[in-house]
Amino acid sequence: MSPSQIIVLATPVFLGLIAIELAIGWKRKRNTYRLNDAMNSIGLGMLSQVSAVFTRLFRVTVYAWVYSLVALWHNESFWFTGYGWLIALVFYDFCYYWLHRAGHESAVFWAAHVVHHQSQDYNLSTALRQTSSGALLGWIFYVPMALAGVPPLIFAVVALIDLLYQFWVHTEHVGKLGWFDRWFCSPSNHRVHHAVNDPYLDRNYGGVLVIWDRMFGSFKEEEEQCVYGTRSPLNSWDPLWSNAEVYWALAKDSWHARRWRDKVLVWFKAPGWRPADVAARFPKEPFDMARVERFHPPIEKSVAWFGTIQFAIALCGVVAFLWNADTMPLSQSSVWLAVLTASLWAVGGVMQGRFSVMQALLIEACALAAATGAEDLVELHRVFKPLAMLLAIACVNERLQLLKSSSRSGWLLVAGLAFSLIGDCFLMFPGYFIPGLVAFLVAHVFYIALFRQDVSWFPSKRALATTLGFGAAMYAFLYAGLNPVLKIAVAAYVVVIALMAAQAIGRAVVLRDRQSEAVAVGACFFMLSDSLLATNKFAVQFPMAQFFVLGTYYVAQVLIALNAAKEPVVAGSAVDPPVVMAGPSADPPVVMASPAAHPPVVMASPAAHPPVVIAGLTRNPAAATGQTQSRDAPGSMPAAGSTSPA
Numbered sequence: 001m002s003p004s005q006i007i008v009l010a011t012p013v014f015l016g017l018i019a020i021e022l023a024i025g026w027k028r029k030r031n032t033y034r035l036n037d038a039m040n041s042i043g044l045g046m047l048s049q050v051s052a053v054f055t056r057l058f059r060v061t062v063y064a065w066v067y068s069l070v071a072l073w074h075n076e077s078f079w080f081t082g083y084g085w086l087i088a089l090v091f092y093d094f095c096y097y098w099l100h101r102a103g104h105e106s107a108v109f110w111a112a113h114v115v116h117h118q119s120q121d122y123n124l125s126t127a128l129r130q131t132s133s134g135a136l137l138g139w140i141f142y143v144p145m146a147l148a149g150v151p152p153l154i155f156a157v158v159a160l161i162d163l164l165y166q167f168w169v170h171t172e173h174v175g176k177l178g179w180f181d182r183w184f185c186s187p188s189n190h191r192v193h194h195a196v197n198d199p200y201l202d203r204n205y206g207g208v209l210v211i212w213d214r215m216f217g218s219f220k221e222e223e224e225q226c227v228y229g230t231r232s233p234l235n236s237w238d239p240l241w242s243n244a245e246v247y248w249a250l251a252k253d254s255w256h257a258r259r260w261r262d263k264v265l266v267w268f269k270a271p272g273w274r275p276a277d278v279a280a281r282f283p284k285e286p287f288d289m290a291r292v293e294r295f296h297p298p299i300e301k302s303v304a305w306f307g308t309i310q311f312a313i314a315l316c317g318v319v320a321f322l323w324n325a326d327t328m329p330l331s332q333s334s335v336w337l338a339v340l341t342a343s344l345w346a347v348g349g350v351m352q353g354r355f356s357v358m359q360a361l362l363i364e365a366c367a368l369a370a371a372t373g374a375e376d377l378v379e380l381h382r383v384f385k386p387l388a389m390l391l392a393i394a395c396v397n398e399r400l401q402l403l404k405s406s407s408r409s410g411w412l413l414v415a416g417l418a419f420s421l422i423g424d425c426f427l428m429f430p431g432y433f434i435p436g437l438v439a440f441l442v443a444h445v446f447y448i449a450l451f452r453q454d455v456s457w458f459p460s461k462r463a464l465a466t467t468l469g470f471g472a473a474m475y476a477f478l479y480a481g482l483n484p485v486l487k488i489a490v491a492a493y494v495v496v497i498a499l500m501a502a503q504a505i506g507r508a509v510v511l512r513d514r515q516s517e518a519v520a521v522g523a524c525f526f527m528l529s530d531s532l533l534a535t536n537k538f539a540v541q542f543p544m545a546q547f548f549v550l551g552t553y554y555v556a557q558v559l560i561a562l563n564a565a566k567e568p569v570v571a572g573s574a575v576d577p578p579v580v581m582a583g584p585s586a587d588p589p590v591v592m593a594s595p596a597a598h599p600p601v602v603m604a605s606p607a608a609h610p611p612v613v614i615a616g617l618t619r620n621p622a623a624a625t626g627q628t629q630s631r632d633a634p635g636s637m638p639a640a641g642s643t644s645p646a
Helices: 003-027 035-070 082-105 107-117 135-147 152-165 179-183 187-194 211-216 239-256 260-268 276-281 301-327 330-352 357-374 378-402 408-427 433-451 461-481 484-511 514-539 545-561
Strands: 590-592 601-603
Touching (some): 003 035, 003 152, 035 135, 035 330, 082 107, 082 135, 082 211, 107 135, 135 152, 239 260, 239 276, 239 330, 330 357, 330 545, 357 378, 357 545, 378 545, 408 433, 433 484, 461 484, 461 514
Antiparallel strands (some): 590 601
């Protein structure tokens, strides 16, 4: 039985214990759960386990390689005895202590570990809140076990035991346990570890045993009431941003640092450390415990029910994936990883109020259309592919109704999406490539007219030259594989889509707003998608072509559909587009993108939501701007946390 299957079997136990803790909290009138926070924590655990199908392979492969080549003592008969297993578990816990400590004392390790600390609640769902990137560097700390000759199987089993043990200590309903607290990681000891109070920062790292903390000076007994979270609040239910936030902040600081030495040190110094020149140019608020408050954006009950149902469906999908993951080809696993990630991202957006119900369904339908196409699930693909574009049209109509508008730009957008839908339907059936091509050509004509709003024709000559040049190069590359009719049809299509992209990019250059930039990125993705499709069909076939073609296509259509209409964004509404949303002027929007490109996804500052005050503490909520979070440098960051009796 694989580790993923063991997690599947343990899932009902986890959920049952969470239900029991919730019932105890209600009975004691001291509930420690919030639906949105618990769903976010469990969702991050789901994402962690799904991604672990890939990262675990890397970690175990590296461990087995070191073990087979340089182990100093090969004696499997010893390790498979009872005392051998016990020694291996203690050995693992010792290595885990140092990994965990590095996760608080070195920024690059904190970037992975921070996910576990972002919740401002402390309950059993918090235990499931795990990183998706920890295994990429964490294996380094277990090399001593491989050198000592601990067999890979025993290593994997004791790692799972150590992890499962830590589940039960994430609760506020178990008090101090006397002698047990002196030797083992306990609820009281671990509450201290999760607190942002000054006396508790960077304490109690032990996984099973707390004696390591006593030996190495990192132990702290629980005394004052704990405030949970991090000193720079995430303020988001986005599982992708949860994993990327600190990496992005470190990358920005490294980019802005003037000295090459500082560009490197940013990643390895303590969390919160910043080069002097960067700190001077981009100052951050000091941490103030008196201003801590909880992130809790309002949400309608019907939307909460929808999010909960979608979350339950995603959980079932994750369970099915984990049970079968070890027998799937890597390409198939990658496809369903993308689908489940998109689903969890959509649920987080709904629970935060960034996505409407219709927009969440659009994201999920696009993911399923791409997956069913890649997996050759023909009947399902013929459902989800047209459904995705119908939902895109519905999202545009929903927005037009909200704004009580029927402007020319809105209907040009609907027309472009409608002809895209027609093209999608043609391309689902053999022998209809040219009709599909014509439908998409007409769609691009509507898009060109749409992107002409408020700007002149092709305002960026550089963009026009670039897109036409790229189109000409692609046409030359494809030419030998085209029949006479296709040579004419493809030439016309290449010119039109290049003009569409040039108009979109030029519009973004002139308007310089997030919506037009997102549309320009979408237009570029459209060209990329069609280039991949044509390459695979007429030149060179490549693995997972259908998934990449459809994936980039849906990124393009979603970015265009949710940003191209001319009407202004209505801040804070439940149906604001998820790709670009307005935030308050004092707080910049959160950007999710690679450092090298304009951000294709922009999220509203959570500060638009009313603050939730904890225990009489008040402040204006900070925007989730991806700042580095520090737990070991008091006074360096704004805080987030919750207070509950310990």
